[in-house]
Amino acid sequence: MSQDLQYWKQLKEKNDASAIKYFYDQYIKLLYKYGYHFCQDATLVEDCVQDLFLRLWEKRSSLGDTDNVKLYLMVSLKRSIYEKLKKNSKTTVTEEVPEDTFDVTFTMEEQIISSETDQITKDKLLECLxxxxxxxxxxxxxxxxxxxxxxxxxxxxxxxxxSVRNVQASALKKMRNNMDDPLLILVVGKLIESFFHEI
Incomplete structure (x- = not known):
């Protein structure tokens, strides 16, 4: 994070082009991946990502302060995608893009579920997700x-x-309710709770 903030400062105060390259290299894959979860139009997502970096460079001297560049980029990209979707749709200006448009096919990665966990449990968890x-x-x-x-x-x-905490809780409850094996309910419940520290 400190390196992000260092480059952010260089971008704002020194017009340092290497800062844009750093953020591009650091976050381009994440931004494309995140964008595709809202819109399967690859061209639109790519345009929004490229526009985001172009705007960063063009408005570098007037950029605000941030303590989380990754967060800033993801918020900006999401807003840009929604604006383009609204512009390209037949909805009126006052209508909002549906909130529930996010879609993702989950995979089991090491940070989500341990390699020792039974494959059946992994499959069932993915099914519930x-x-x-x-x-x-x-x-x-x-x-x-x-x-x-x-x-x-x-x-x-x-x-x-x-609302974030409510959505977390409802997601966990829904997943537990979809488990038909008491052992799976216990195992998966413990696994998920380890990531929801507040619950």
Whole structure:
């Protein structure tokens, strides 16, 4: 994080082009991946990502302060994608892009579930994750896969901290309710709770 802030300062105060390259190299894959979860139009997502870096460079001297560049970039990209989707759709200016558009196919990675866990448990957990709503998936994606705090998720999703915690809790409850094996309920419940520190 400190390196991010150092480059952010260089970008703002010294017009340092190497700072843009650093952020591009550091976050390009994450931003593309995150963008594709909202919109499967690869061209639109790529345009939004490229526009984001172009705007960073063009407005470098007027950029605000931030203590989390990764968060700043993800919030900016999400806003940009929603604006383009609204512009390209037939909705009126006052209508919002549906909130529940986030979609992701989860995979079991080391930080989510240990390699010692039975494959059946992994498969069942993945199956339950697929039953979640778009909003629930987005919270889990941001919390589990990207390590954001509830406060950071709140900023990205533009909802209150309490709403983030409510969505977390409802996602966990839904997953538990979809488990038909008492042992799986216990094992998976413990695994998930280890990542929801507040629950």
């Amino acid at each position: 697929e039953t979640l709503s778009g909003r629930q998936k987005e919270v889990i994606y941001l919390r589990f896969y990207n390590g954001f705090t509830p406060e950071e998720v709140s900023e990205i999703m533009q909802i209150s901290n309490q």
